[in-house]
Amino acid sequence: MQISGKKIVITRPEPENQHSCLFYESLGAFPIAIPMMDICPITDPQKKAAIQSKIFDIDLYDFVIFVSKNAVREAAKWLDRCWPMLPESIIWVGIGKGTTALLQQEGIPATTNSGQTTEDLLTWSALSELAHKKVLIIRGEGGRPTLAEILEQRGAKVEYLNLYQRAPINHPFDQLSSGDSANLILITSGEGLENLQASLAKHAKMWCDKTIITPSQRVAELALRHGWQSVAQAPGADDNSMLQAIDCLQDI
Incomplete structure (x- = not known):
């Protein structure tokens, strides 16, 4: 799949989130930084x-x-x-x-x-x-x-x-809404996915029709249980592994 021009929600904790955003920007995508967890x-x-x-x-x-x-x-x-x-x-x-x-x-x-x-x-x-x-x-x-x-x-x-x-991050409505137009959601852990689900539910948002990329079979199965309709499994949580899964998509 051609990633250039696509809007991608990046949910990694910092400082990895910023690094990932730069990675996808270099490929012509439009990353949207919505980290799900703080590392303390x-x-x-x-x-x-x-x-x-x-x-x-x-x-x-x-x-x-x-x-x-x-x-x-x-x-x-x-x-x-x-x-x-x-x-x-x-x-x-x-x-x-x-x-x-x-x-x-x-x-x-x-x-x-x-x-x-x-x-x-x-x-x-x-x-x-x-x-x-x-x-x-x-x-x-x-x-x-x-x-x-x-x-x-x-x-x-x-x-x-x-x-x-x-620690889960409690995003305000406006910040979470920046992902409403995204083509792809990248999730890198089960905890991150659980917090994303809780954040969406808090603000009465439904993103389950978007394609979500997960780092493992365990997190993919969790996404399916939460009602995501289009789930792709990457071989890992790093940027290259996520990109490998995106490249295998036919379309989004």
Whole structure:
């Protein structure tokens, strides 16, 4: 499908939203920025003390897995303060190429497999046999339990390090209305989709006749349950994956 001239609602949290808008502008599209979630660093003093303690003990883990770019940004600040030189025994892992690339930019020698999702990562042979291995998952509060549950089934001892919170954004009517004329809606998480649905319902809006692009089968199924009529599944949440799904559309 020719994307040039199309109006596209971008719902990513910042700063990714701005980057995505520039990406689609470069292709001739007209992006409409309506981020669905705010990313907020942990500020509670007790939680921050617990984070620092776990960062100081990070060399006790065999694998450290980052679920998102936001996890990388927050972790990099803590690691810079607590570890002038990173421990060499850890296998640092990013979920998706974008997260892994950002880790490498931060000086963290991360690796990953092909694919962009948690489910893709779980097919990686390096994570198939984990008996007696310790795994730390760095993420935001309230993330999905799927990764930890499956790694534990494979024998790992898994712990979380929550470094940020996701807060739904309550958009006023006028801002949400800027998307009424959009051809496409890009959604990058289940939480983002739920907040979009709540925002539309609050202002008595119906966008279910628009085409929505989701980053996974799980979110695609959620969109269908919410009544979206035209749902396309991308192989991941990054811009290139979303564009790949858009290119496969016949028309909108």
